[in-house]
Amino acid sequence: MLIGELSKQTDLSRDTIRFYEKQGLIAVGRKERRFNNYKEYSEHVRDYFRSNELKALVSR
Template identity: 60%
Template sequence: MGKKDRMLIGEISVLTGLSRDTIRYYERIGLIKINKRQRRDNNYKEYSNEIIERLEIIKRAKYLGFSLQEIKELIDAWANKTLTNEERIELFESRIALLDEKILRLNEVKSLIRKRIKQIKEDGK
């Protein structure tokens, strides 16, 4: 199925796997923005391919454990032309450091689980 230039919320919901309520909530808190030109005469909102891409980024970031507030800060920093390049780099590097910390903790949990599996196997013999 090819992507259309503009889609209604139901189509976006099916395409992204996000509920209509979730999409509306993301719009309400400013994660996605619809301007007045993106409305039909009947006031239905039309969502662009850019919105779909942003929703996919939000989904991935949530999967990685970022809060909606953190995601909003990252998206705003990415698009915000008022921040200097140094400020944007600093923000992104701090997020990378957080990701590295999460990876370390996840690897520790993974190691503990493997040890527990080994114990269970040995106890079962």
């Protein structure tokens, strides 16, 4: 899924998702990009954002 869909499914802004990526909480490799270089986020990333694990890391 693209960042817009991930944003809708997790109720996080696109900027927040990009921030978490820059902080190393999630990673999107070259293989997970589309031919036009758009990032393709997996359901695993979506589930991670929905989990309490992320909330615990952010609240530190």
